[in-house]
Amino acid sequence: MAQAPQAGLSACPGLPPRSPMPRDATPDYLAEPTWRGRVAELDRQIAAHDMAQAQVVFLGDSLVQGWFPAIYQQFYGHRAAANLGVGGDFTQGLLARLQRGHWPASLKPRLAVLLVGTNNIQYGGQPADIALGIAEVVRFIRGRSPQTRILLIGLLPRGDNAAEPMRRNIAQVNALIARCADQQHVFYAEPGPLLLDGQGRLSRDIAFDGLHLSMVGYALLSAGIEPQIRQILAMP
Numbered sequence: 001m002a003q004a005p006q007a008g009l010s011a012c013p014g015l016p017p018r019s020p021m022p023r024d025a026t027p028d029y030l031a032e033p034t035w036r037g038r039v040a041e042l043d044r045q046i047a048a049h050d051m052a053q054a055q056v057v058f059l060g061d062s063l064v065q066g067w068f069p070a071i072y073q074q075f076y077g078h079r080a081a082a083n084l085g086v087g088g089d090f091t092q093g094l095l096a097r098l099q100r101g102h103w104p105a106s107l108k109p110r111l112a113v114l115l116v117g118t119n120n121i122q123y124g125g126q127p128a129d130i131a132l133g134i135a136e137v138v139r140f141i142r143g144r145s146p147q148t149r150i151l152l153i154g155l156l157p158r159g160d161n162a163a164e165p166m167r168r169n170i171a172q173v174n175a176l177i178a179r180c181a182d183q184q185h186v187f188y189a190e191p192g193p194l195l196l197d198g199q200g201r202l203s204r205d206i207a208f209d210g211l212h213l214s215m216v217g218y219a220l221l222s223a224g225i226e227p228q229i230r231q232i233l234a235m236p
Helices: 033-049 069-076 091-102 119-120 127-144 166-180 215-233
Strands: 056-060 081-085 111-115 148-151 186-190
Touching: 033 091, 056 091, 069 081, 069 215, 091 127, 111 127, 111 166, 111 215, 119 127, 127 148, 127 166, 148 166, 148 215, 166 186, 186 215
Parallel strands: 056 081, 056 111, 111 148, 148 186
Antiparallel strands: none
16 A cells, blocks of 8 residues: 655654554455445545545544534535545554545645544554554545645544543553644644533533534534634644
8 A cells, every 4th residue: 555655754753664564554444334335425426526625624433423413514514525534444544545535636725624533442443553543544634635735633632531441542542643743834732621511521411422523512613623723734
């Protein structure tokens, strides 16, 4: 499988490629039928639209694909945004589909917003491997479209309370990918704490199943990253 173009190799220097690369950082066209169905749907949409018009692109899993429509329209409807989220995606699946057409040559947005990795956590991925997979996505984007700035969103909290075992791995991934931020081309946001109460609990009013967000959850997420999106889009 082709590697990220040379121009992107300097991104995320704190998470360099390894040999051999772990599963989470190796492109893999996933076999899951629902994933493939959504990928095929996006294939058709990308082919039918002038992707050169997109100014903001959202990449990730079901948390991106499922961005509550009214909230998405309120925050991004005026920004020529494209939602390329795929439910059930993993870092390795995102890498594969980007290489297979989900980042066409015409796509040169001002900003790419990236939120992926929670499914890797759920299925036993190691934090360092997941972070490397996210770094590989950053390197791919930087290589394909060097003028595009990237906003990395830290993985969101899962489970009802702070004792949820996955929370520790999420924190480790976030600490690693935060290092990618250079405040020039790559930026990092961690809106997860905005979704929690003072005891670290994740209300079902915000995440109805302990992961996927309600309209209220998406309103909090969108408001939480809005200052950085405005700042990035205002940069020359």
